[in-house]
Amino acid sequence: MLTDQLRQEIENDIKNNKIVIFMKGTPEAPMCGFSGRSVQILQSYGVGVKGLDVLSSEELRQGIKEFTNWPTIPQIFINGEFVGGADIIAEMHENGELTQLLK
Amino acid sequence: MTTEEIKQRIETAIPDARAYVLDPMNDGEHLQAFVVSPAFEGIPVFKQQQMVMAAIKDIFQIVHALGLKTFTPAKWSEVKFQYGF
Numbered sequence: 079m080l081t082d083q084l085r086q087e088i089e090n091d092i093k094n095n096k097i098v099i100f101m102k103g104t105p106e107a108p109m110c111g112f113s114g115r116s117v118q119i120l121q122s123y124g125v126g127v128k129g130l131d132v133l134s135s136e137e138l139r140q141g142i143k144e145f146t147n148w149p150t151i152p153q154i155f156i157n158g159e160f161v162g163g164a165d166i167i168a169e170m171h172e173n174g175e176l177t178q179l180l181k
Numbered sequence: 182m183t184t185e186e187i188k189q190r191i192e193t194a195i196p197d198a199r200a201y202v203l204d205p206m207n208d209g210e211h212l213q214a215f216v217v218s219p220a221f222e223g224i225p226v227f228k229q230q231q232m233v234m235a236a237i238k239d240i241f242q243i244v245h246a247l248g249l250k251t252f253t254p255a256k257w258s259e260v261k262f263q264y265g266f
Contacts, residue, residue: 160231161227
């Protein structure tokens with residue numbers, strides 16, 4: 079369940095970091111191929127990527143899905159805005175939109 | 182949940198949508214969907230995907246992953262051959 083406190087924490091994280099990824103595992107040790115691939119793409123832009131591990135907190139895992147109305151992990155925020163999951167990051171990487179967003 | 186049921190869910194939720202839902206690994210858990218709709222016109226791709234995912238979020242009780250691609254009709258007719266359609 080998404081408590082007010084958790085909502086506040088998520089809002090702070092996405093406000094204070096250019097890229098935030100809610101993922102399975104950590105950027106150093108991803109626990110799911112989709113999460114790992116997304117981190118790899120994002121890190122290739124040389125911008126700091128803040129990873130939050132949903133496997134460490136069931137509350138976070140469910141809460142982030144409610145926050146975004148998006149049902150799967152990973153979930154990526156750029157410049158404070160929810161972008162989407164692994165597919166959309168790969169697509170925006172290929173079509174140049176990520177370069178635009180991360181300028 | 183069958184690919185046919187998911188297809189119908191998407192087509193009901195998105196105006197004038199055609200959805201193609203595939204089960205490429207034949208495991209019922211890692212699915213791939215292509216969704217084409219004029220409702221996507223002028224909307225960034227990530228927002229298009231958010232429209233679809235919000236409409237079918239409960240299927241992820243069962244489905245582990247859904248590869249998703251969304252297209253306007255014009256874009257689809259341009260690129261569908263790349264995906265084997």
